[in-house]
Amino acid sequence: MNAPADRLPQPSAHTRELQALDSAHFLHPFTDHQALAAKGARVITRAEGIYIWDSEGHRILDGMSGLWCVNAGYGRRPLAEAAYRQMLELPFYNTFFQTTTEPAVRLAARLSELAPPVDGRRFSHVFFTSSGSEANDTNVRLVRRYWDLMGQPQRKVIISRWNAYHGSTVAAASLGGMGGMHEQGDLPIPGIVHIQQPYYWDLREPGETPAEFGVRAARWLEEKILEVGPDKVAAFIAEPVQGAGGVIIPPETYWPEIQRIVDRYGILLISDEVICAFGRLGHWFAYERFGTRPDLVTFAKAVTSGYIPLGGVLVNERIARVLHSGGEFTHGYTYSGHPVACAVGLANLDLMAAEALPQRVREDTGPYLAQRFAELTDHPLVGVAETCGLVAGLILVRDKATLARFPEEWAVGMTCRGHCFETGVVMRAVGDRMIIAPPLVMTRADIDEMIRLIRTALDATLADLR
Numbered sequence: 001m002n003a004p005a006d007r008l009p010q011p012s013a014h015t016r017e018l019q020a021l022d023s024a025h026f027l028h029p030f031t032d033h034q035a036l037a038a039k040g041a042r043v044i045t046r047a048e049g050i051y052i053w054d055s056e057g058h059r060i061l062d063g064m065s066g067l068w069c070v071n072a073g074y075g076r077r078p079l080a081e082a083a084y085r086q087m088l089e090l091p092f093y094n095t096f097f098q099t100t101t102e103p104a105v106r107l108a109a110r111l112s113e114l115a116p117p118v119d120g121r122r123f124s125h126v127f128f129t130s131s132g133s134e135a136n137d138t139n140v141r142l143v144r145r146y147w148d149l150m151g152q153p154q155r156k157v158i159i160s161r162w163n164a165y166h167g168s169t170v171a172a173a174s175l176g177g178m179g180g181m182h183e184q185g186d187l188p189i190p191g192i193v194h195i196q197q198p199y200y201w202d203l204r205e206p207g208e209t210p211a212e213f214g215v216r217a218a219r220w221l222e223e224k225i226l227e228v229g230p231d232k233v234a235a236f237i238a239e240p241v242q243g244a245g246g247v248i249i250p251p252e253t254y255w256p257e258i259q260r261i262v263d264r265y266g267i268l269l270i271s272d273e274v275i276c277a278f279g280r281l282g283h284w285f286a287y288e289r290f291g292t293r294p295d296l297v298t299f300a301k302a303v304t305s306g307y308i309p310l311g312g313v314l315v316n317e318r319i320a321r322v323l324h325s326g327g328e329f330t331h332g333y334t335y336s337g338h339p340v341a342c343a344v345g346l347a348n349l350d351l352m353a354a355e356a357l358p359q360r361v362r363e364d365t366g367p368y369l370a371q372r373f374a375e376l377t378d379h380p381l382v383g384v385a386e387t388c389g390l391v392a393g394l395i396l397v398r399d400k401a402t403l404a405r406f407p408e409e410w411a412v413g414m415t416c417r418g419h420c421f422e423t424g425v426v427m428r429a430v431g432d433r434m435i436i437a438p439p440l441v442m443t444r445a446d447i448d449e450m451i452r453l454i455r456t457a458l459d460a461t462l463a464d465l466r
């Protein structure tokens, strides 16, 4: 076990130098820089398998796969070699002016092959970006273009959910439902409205079962469609399992009812699978897990296992056909279809297929994590433990019988997160929810080790609270 932070020896001169430069020059994403300057950033220096190391030599089990992305684990040579080879061969060429490159073509075809058709129609086309945010920006433009071409230009409104995360650009943050982000950016932009998330533990009514709640939560979509006017609604966007919002796993009744509603009103369904695709839920794509029939699928992160930035949108042929009928779609990024990123994507998908990672999650490690996670509910702090594939969340409670929660100002999740780091495992805190999304290469023994570390961190958190 690593020593608690307050008992750590002074960091090395090298670490302190990096921390000082970091503080002086690096504007971090989603970071309170005063708090960071007081503490000094933890400098991560290397990684292998499911572990990362910091500059002080601490080994930490990465329960978050970097940022939900290193699905194939660290240190995979075929990915590095694919990048190296492609950089020597053709490091860049654009795909704007009737040019293309082999890695981009092959990856588009590969993704189209991997994604099961819906209603007999394939995801025939892929629009590439460098991130999930850009991909969701693309969705906003694509959906509006689609309805214009369909002769229904009044269909502009996209419905999303509170506490959703769809990225950090102006449009993606508007699609997201993070209050803190909206406050700082005069968001959402017009034409984006939100409904409540399907979070049973926060929003259930007395005596309501998860199944009943799932249907009621889905009907919030129907109410919003009727409020906006069905002829004005363009699309509904949602993460199959909400990730950054705290791993909110909807009841099994939720998605079928959502599908019924989008079908009934003829609105497009955008499945934002930036976290959930590429094996995370035990399938290549999460819509397979929930049986939904999306029109557009957002992907990023694990398409390259995070080794290089790449994202995009899978476009169903029904939509692609309409887009093609309209001539030029005036949208694109310098790095749309970047050959090095696409080469790494291909190598990553090869590797994940060779190791049958989605299947392993579905049939072995997913069920095993569910079993081991459920055991954590015997801990005095754990009220609820939920998993779906290799993504999981715990709710820390004050009273296990009533599931009474801790006051927000106690920041119990942040305390636990600190103990996790000190113990040697990365868990993320979202309020009082502790979440994980470990690399898919984890074995059962790795899961045992992760659970042991989590339990130690929970004990330390409990000791703090007493």
Ligand code: PLP
Binding pocket: 130, 131, 132, 133, 134, 136, 165, 166, 167, 168, 239, 243, 244, 272, 273, 274, 275, 300, 301, 311
């Ligand atoms: N969509 C979802 C569901 C995400 O979780 C994220 C990032 O976490 C994004 C979109 C944005 O992706 P990126 O950070 O690559 O822009």
